[in-house]
Amino acid sequence: MSMSYDEETIIKLCAERGDVCKKLQGLMEKHIIQSESLSCTNTSEYIKYGIGRRLSILKHSLNTIFDVFSPTAKFPLETNDRNTAEVALHAFVINIYGLFDNWAWAFLKRHKIDLSPRDVGMFSKKTKIHFPSKIKSYLESDKIKRWYNEYLKNYRDAVAHRIPLYIPPFYSSPSDGLRYNELEREMLESLKANNLQRCEEIEREQEALTKPCFAFLHSFSEGQSLKPVSLHPQLICDAMTVLEFGEIFLKNWHERAIVPPKETLSDWEI
Secondary structure, eight states: OOSOOOHHHHHHHHHHHHHHHHHHHHHHHHHHHHHHTOSOHHHHHIIIIIIHHHHHHHHHHHHHHHHHSOTTOOSOOOHHHHHHHHHHHHHHHHHHHHHHHHHHHHHHHHTTOOOOGGGOSTTOHHHHTTSOHHHHHHHTSHHHHHIIIIIIHHHHHHHHHSOOOBOOSOBOOHHHHHHHHHHHHHHHHHHHTTOHHHHHHHHHHHHHTOBOOOEEBOOOSTTTOOOOEEHHHHHHHHHHHHHHHHHHHHHHTTOOOOOOOGGGGGGTOO
């Protein structure tokens, strides 16, 4: 887990935050403009109120996390601020996942393609066969498949169905962590003895052993836990992926692939 960022990384993250938020706003406006020219109400709704709202939430969530938990932070977050950052993180991950589903629905509605709701999704084989080559090739690139399969789906599913995403309250080195736990036990004994002065001394000593933890994860259980993800860089990476795909989608979504007969469909399901 990242205990701190170096000065160069902080400058880069803060600059990228401003840039991606500006571009998320621009991408939202492009979708709203496109929605106004669509004759199909259902398609327009997905573009304007599905994708448009989610892009706005992504921007707000990203700004909230950077404001509440700045990459420049020197001390661990207070509990209320950490909860605020975690709520924004949950909204960010859920809405990225939903955003790609909205793009899939908008495409299918645009081309009057009728699929079972269970088969609708940007990364669903039965949806992808209808995409033009530029959209399909982007989704099937190794980089995007890894991002979706190893990160986005896992973390979204954790929020929705299993263990919610979690920003650890602090980071300590192994030796400092042991000392922190020793002090925690001593704190309980001091409380029992009503030794409030010692309790205050322990709190100060514990604070000196902790640093902000710029990472997030979900489960600690074996078989479910993943290596903690670096918080601010991942948010920027996710936002840039949304921006990159959003531009490709808008340039190509009026086209569709020619789908072969059903008997040869399996050959297309890559």
